[in-house]
Amino acid sequence: MSPKNIEEEISKIDNVLNAAQKRFGQFGLCKTTMTEIASDIGLSKAALYYYYPDKESLFEAVIRKEQKEFVEEITKLIKSASKAPVLLSMYLKKRQDYFEKFMNLSKLKYDSIMNSKPLFGKLFEAFNKKERELVRTILEFGISNKEFKKMNTQENADFLINLLQGLRFIALKKQDDLTMNDEERTQLDENLKKTMNMFIRDISI
């Protein structure tokens, strides 16, 4: 392929992902069809299936894109070299936005998520690892800045992520699906912030 053709391909894929993101965001995974996405951007169904053999793989690509954007945002934040406690709080905020987006994109019942474990397992394993790396980097930054005590940064990053993931899970489990009403969301947000602040106080010099 010539560079020009590669560029065209990338922009086509970008178009597909943007259209899919919109559809999934509005109607959820189950109620969106490949035909609708194709017609949204004037693509033939055959052409869409050439890029993504089924709806699940397209959904996976959308989620991967969002995960990539999340990681890039946090990496940029870290490079902006603010104070480490501020970075942790900003990280939490971005993480909450990211999950809101995911819940909105999938609009899946909790049961369906669990039943599509192979799909979601694959998707979240790499992201989960990346997230722990990001937090570890912030902790190391805080130590070098003399804001945080010396500690095993990987262990503490894992600990923090486990706490945050656990709280989110418990909140979702109560609802039995991935939708929360405003009150439940506020409650979870408060608990997450409380945990982060407690953690920051605990590791601060």
Add this chain to the structure above:
Amino acid sequence: MSPKNIEEEISKIDNVLNAAQKRFGQFGLCKTTMTEIASDIGLSKAALYYYYPDKESLFEAVIRKEQKEFVEEITKLIKSASKAPVLLSMYLKKRQDYFEKFMNLSKLKYDSIMNSKPLFGKLFEAFNKKERELVRTILEFGISNKEFKKMNTQENADFLINLLQGLRFIALKKQDDLTMNDEERTQLDENLKKTMNMFIRDISI
């Protein structure tokens, strides 16, 4: 029924529960049969079915018994009026023992637990509520003792239980079943203790 007959009935049920507890503890819910339990205590199968119409309701009764014992132990601890931070740490220790026991009794794959949600949901809802009450009582005791800061005790009890439940859940989810090897168990234990200590430091005067 005469008082003597009532006593006999209670002791019969106690025998059944003890035999069931042993069987479940050794072979798990699925691999234990009603016939075995009946024969363990020289009871006819018909008599056993008279007390418990199926294996699930017998299992439920065993779990309820263990929950009751757990709550009684903690209540006794609270009445012993030690220091509130010590009470919280002891509560955590008992809670871990209790879950070990439950995991051992059921020997269920994570999926089966989720699929028998009606059964386990019912079982844990009441216990969950009771647990939050116990922790709230300890927090109130700590405040009256001037060991803990003034706070909304129900909110903080809920927060703590959510953190502990979340950590346990994340650890179990990784294994996809309810069995953990020694390393995973040690890791979870450390994270639970770390969380409890962080929480205690945070609320202490």
